[in-house]
Amino acid sequence: MIKVDNVTKKYHVGTLDVNALRGVSLEIGEGEFLSIAGPSGSGKTTLLNLIGCLDVSTTGEIYINDVAVSKKNKDELALFRRENLGFVFQTFNLIPVLTAFENVSFALSLLNVDGKELKERTMKLLAEVGLETMEHRFPRELSGGQQQRVAIARALIKEPQIVLADEPTANLDSTTGSEILKLMQELNRKHNTTFIFSTHDKMVMDLAKRLVLLHDGEITSDKRR
Ligand SMILES: Nc1ncnc2c1ncn2[C@@H]1O[C@H](COP(=O)(O)OP(=O)(O)OP(=O)(O)O)[C@@H](O)[C@H]1O
Ligand SMILES: [Mg+2]
Secondary structure, three states, X not given: OEEEEEXXXXXXXXXXXEEEEEEEEEEEOOOOEEEEEOOOOOOHHHXXXXXXXXXXXXXXXXXXXXXXXXHOOHHHHHHHHHHHEEEEOOOOOOOOOOOHHHHHHHHHHOOOOOHHHHHHHHHHHHXXXXXXXXXXOOXXXXXXXXXXXXXXXHHHOOOOOEEEEEOOOOXXXXXXHHHXXXXXXXXXXXXXXXXXXXXXXXXXXXXXXXXXXXXXXXXXXXXXX
């Protein structure tokens, strides 16, 4: 479903070149629950941003459902992201003036989905992430873990094939972090959504079905269990 083919990414900082990825190849199938781990600066965010079509590689190619991402223009990429990908961020990134319900349903409200269906889908998903009674709360009235649950529901509302999460537990205590991971696991099983998440956290790595280790922009290990 996703094929990363010998991808490099070079950033230019002033006169300096930073080789953030040095020839990464990786195939990810439907329904995988995969963690990308490695030390700070190893290229995790860079790789997720490329898979998420938020940035373009320097050389090499990424294919999603056999479509070469580099062949698409900006508008095509934006459409492609909206249709196929969901994102979860380290800092939750909810819209502060919208309630939990509105944060989750926002993307559907842009799509001419009728009111009844919008409400049903949003409430079902809020229930799935354990927030059925909190739909009217604003982000500031929710704990970090609850905010991340809203963010996960938001990522899933359009039933994307792939959810990308860059250190989704980094701002949570370890108990809350493992609850969030278990929730992602459950949603992965139930919907067969592919989850790709990065982490520093050993506990989070241990819950992955497949663990890819990055070091200095290269894959040093790729293990399934
Ligand atoms: N926009 C940028 N401009 C220049 N260099 C960058 C940029 N983004 C990342 N880098 C560099 O690329 C390398 C990989 O960075 P990246 O953010 O992918 O690492 P990471 O594994 O996500 O690290 P962390 O665990 O700290 O989040 C680092 O050396 C970083 O300094
Ligand atoms: Mg990072």
